[in-house]
Amino acid sequence: MRERSDRCPGVLRPWPAEDGLLVRLRLIGGRIGASVLQSLLDVAEEYGDGRVHVTARANLQVRSLPDVDGRLRPDALAALERTGLLPSRTHELVRNVMVSPQTGLAGGRADLRPVAEELDRLLCADPALATLPGRFLVVLDDGRGDLLERSCDLGLVALGGGSAQLRVGSDWGPVVPLDEAAARIVDLAGAFVARRGSGPCAPWHVDELDGRLTAPVAADDRLPRPGGPLPFGVVPGGRHVPVSYAGLDRAAVTALVADRLVVTPWRGVLVPEEGHD
Template sequence: MAPLRTRPTRTRRDRCPGVLRPWPAADGGLVRVRLVGGRISSTSLVALSGVAEEYGDGDLHLTARANLQLRALPLDSGSLSTTVVAAIENTGLLPSRPHDLARNVLVSPLTGIAGGRADLRLVAASLDAALLADPGLGDLPGRFLFALDDGRGDLLTREQDLGLVALDGRSAQLRIGAAFGPVVSLDDSSQALASLAREFLAARGTGAGAPWHVAELATPLGRQVAPDPRLPEPGPPLGFGSHPGAEHVAVPEGVLTPALVTELAGSETELVITPWRGVVVPT
């Protein structure tokens, strides 16, 4: 069982931005659009780029959690206008306003394309559906992170709150903060993670001093067990360049310009934003 980290003293809620909670940066409103597993259709990418061109600085900005940010948006009393919010919603990338901050789900970018022990695309989609189906899970902090490693080890050392590591094509070991949880079937894994997320919300309490992360709880969450011997060794970040079935395209300074969006979107119907500020283009 992994020891709990020293619990910080929180005096406020996290300020991680969302569409409905923009950050007032020097150049205007900054919003984060969450992509489950970094996956985005070329249609939605082009549409979101259009929003950035019409209302913001013209570019999309990649994050270390495989999300997209828009900058320099106009704010009115600290909020986006209803017009801008509607434009973002029309891209299909804000499926639930109450869950704007809660859908932080990292997934091995090449899962289902090449390599790994299991295709986690359905697991990620099922987890997202479980989050969206529960109004209470919309209260997860904006910094709370799920990380799903498909067994190649690329997310094994990533700090996360809840997650899993695939052991084979049918089972995975849960991650609970820095510790490991029970081995579960992949079919049951998304509900197991959603249940742990509910336990976290119940344990953290409410108010400005409530923990942001699992590791900050006063007592361990869930049933923590020893690491399974079938766990992979930690793997390196996905390198840029050609891979079986895909190209990992580096995005200079993490900025998707309209020209680069047009180039990438013209090649495939679905792309994958990676946590290393790149884009996976299936080939």
């Protein structure tokens, strides 16, 4: 049995690495404005190792930050907040929403960007959900199957026709209208919080609960086949650029010419075609 609380890092809960503090900044669906990424790089250059790192959950990290008693130095924290990447101090650790990177740009059965935005709004509006574990993950697949094999706590797969089938841990949930999906997922997250309890032994994931969160439902016949990862290079809707484990430096960020970018779950950045954002 696990005997420690979740320690997934954030800005207000940095991780003490050997080279200084590491912070993680959550992006909803990986989406970020190019100017915001530039601002974050400015912070990394002034206070950290001069690079912005990407994660397998399509989030960003900055490392080697100054430590004062296990917390970020106040001026470094203020600089990170000025980027706009910490919209909620209370819910920063629970904004873990992965979305098909090409959604709304090319392909897929539905544009899930509005669903993701509504989900983020509802998550941050519920005080009880601030206690979700930092590893709790929501995955939204727009029906192309690119995230179908990603494990998650909650999520959905678009079926077309304005509907989607919910994912509840490793089970399938009911088919719901897309315009109700965000609220249904938030209700399930609330049910998880109520069931998990508290303390270091409390479950981090839906599948760790004693009993199912909901009754399982059969997989819908309209579900897609797994689509696999997005290849690097020119792809429908843009250009997928790989990011090394060393992260993005000034030259790499400058080369990402677009108003809005999408960090992908395959340690890359999708640069949308001109006219798409």
